[in-house]
Amino acid sequence: MPLVLKWRSNKEVSQFFFTNIEYDINKQNSWFNKISADKSVAYWLIEYQGNIIGVINLASIDRVSKKCNAGFYLGEMQYHQIAAFVLPFLYNYVFKILRFNKIYGEVLDGNNNIYKIHMLHQYRHIGTFKNHIFKNEEFFDVHILELMSSTWLSQKRYQKYDADFGMMI
Numbered sequence: 734m735p736l737v738l739k740w741r742s743n744k745e746v747s748q749f750f751f752t753n754i755e756y757d758i759n760k761q762n763s764w765f766n767k768i769s770a771d772k773s774v775a776y777w778l779i780e781y782q783g784n785i786i787g788v789i790n791l792a793s794i795d796r797v798s799k800k801c802n803a804g805f806y807l808g809e810m811q812y813h814q815i816a817a818f819v820l821p822f823l824y825n826y827v828f829k830i831l832r833f834n835k836i837y838g839e840v841l842d843g844n845n846n847i848y849k850i851h852m853l854h855q856y857r858h859i860g861t862f863k864n865h866i867f868k869n870e871e872f873f874d875v876h877i878l879e880l881m882s883s884t885w886l887s888q889k890r891y892q893k894y895d896a897d898f899g900m901m902i
Contacts, residue, residue: 736808737778749840749841749843753869772794773793774791774793784809787806787807791827801836802839816847817854820854824885825896828882828885840878841874854880860876861874861877
């Protein structure tokens with residue numbers, strides 16, 4: 734937990750979160766206990782070449798409508814060049830294993846690299862919530878994006894990106 738807290742409270746990582754995270758291990762433990770009991774979210778550590786480098790998650794998991802929100806962050810800055818290759822593993826899990834129909838996301842205005850990654854992966858820009866998040870004494874727009882299963886699965890170049898995420902209950 735201390736490593737994840739270090740990442741979550743790092744301004745380089747959290748600048749694109751909707752809220753600021755203070756470095757407080759008790760609040761971190763409370764957060765972890767909350768997400769561990771919540772069936773609408775799932776979190777995993779990202780491992781690359783034997784190193785734990787970040788966190789990837791699903792949120793707002795809706796098994797009836799077969800949709801969810803997805804997100805990730807890399808806490809180890811030296812691995813940022815592989816960011817575009819992290820999400821395809823999760824997308825294949827969501828669309829091939831869970832057989833969901835849609836992944837959607839919200840991107841804070843200014844998070845240009847993540848927006849570009851989503852466009853590379855064929856997300857569709859649905860709209861923008863203007864002045865939607867108030868953080869650090871200013872308002873930020875939030876871009877709403879979606880990736881449909883049919884769009885993702887038609888992209889053959891990413892189909893080999895498989896990882897064992899275990900089973901979700």
